Amino acid sequence: MKLLRYGPHGEERPGLLDAHGTIRDLTGVVADIDGAALAPASLARLAAINPATLPAVDGAVRIGACVARPVNFICIGLNYADHAAETGSPIPKEPIVFLKSLGAYSGPYDDVLIPRGSVKTDWEVELGVIIGTTARYVPEAAAMDHVAGYCVVNDVSERAFQLERGATWDKGKGCDTFGPVGPWMVTRDEVADPQNLAMYCDIDGVRMQDGSTRTMIFNVRQIVSYVSHFITLHPGDIIATGTPPGVGMGKKPEPVFLRPGQTMTLGVAGLGEQRQAVRAA
Incomplete structure (x- = not known):
């Protein structure tokens, strides 16, 4: 599974990249690609989602750092x-x-x-x-x-x-x-x-x-x-x-x-x- 964040600086939204290279919106599923989203139970839940059921995102959008700003x-x-x-x-x-x-x-x-x-x-x-x-x-x-x-x-x-x-x-x-x-x-x-x-x-x-x-x-x-x-x-x-x-x-x-x-x-x-x-x- 490939997880990412997209959108303008400071306004990034969570997403995943499907097998066809399309960004899928995870807004409403997780708040961000952050510590909570990376917990084993959360990753298992995300992996169980059929990406085709998620909204597609315009491919021209800016891609941000793939996880929210870390502690370290x-x-x-x-x-x-x-x-x-x-x-x-x-x-x-x-x-x-x-x-x-x-x-x-x-x-x-x-x-x-x-x-x-x-x-x-x-x-x-x-x-x-x-x-x-x-x-x-x-x-x-x-x-x-x-x-x-x-x-x-x-x-x-x-x-x-x-x-x-x-x-x-x-x-x-x-x-x-x-x-x-x-x-x-x-x-x-x-x-x-x-x-x-x-x-x-x-x-x-x-x-x-x-x-x-x-x-x-x-x-x-x-x-x-x-x-x-x-x-x-x-x-x-x-x-x-x-x-x-x-x-x-x-x-x-x-x-x-x-x-x-x-x-x-x-x-x-x-x-x-x-x-x-x-x-x-």
Whole structure:
């Protein structure tokens, strides 16, 4: 099942994508694609609905972030062995955890703004994990029970802000529009193996990232368990699980960064595709 939110900024409505690619309106069935809607009983109820009985939505409508604004937007850094290698970084012994500002949270087709003073804005296609039930001190064996589904995340990053302006990454990760999410959430039952998903990112039609979740250092089960020992995970929270190689800062012989007027197109197998125009803030 593919769940999404559509409509103008701040006025998004709940919907699902049927097998023919038509958006179906869930207004009146659930209030939003939020924590309550992602509970196991709620997802079972939604899965039992015949999509053809729901009103069709104009396909030209804006698609928003696939879940309502979360309590936590969590990211895992340097979680792909081949990405760590391209940046010259050692393999982490434990997951690197940081929080992305909720001000960055945006839709999959919304413009991405290069912040003022930026010289090194970069792209990162990532597998997003969406939490369905509260997770606190969860053992690895039970971690997947707390996952509602998966989505595409673009962890847009300003590398100079991230790496050259002090010891924390947050300044380079939390700028407005730096967290496109969606276009939809695919429920966990439809993703046979989250550790075997192809992923890509193109800039102006040129393939920059061409990777797979197979090269994750810490898998989804380990990440959910690990994070839950430090941060309580709430229904609707999102964990972006790291990026494969091909980011701009890792390009040889010289790094390559985003410029106004460019377009990012990125996706994860079975989870849909994002597309963002890049412009100056």
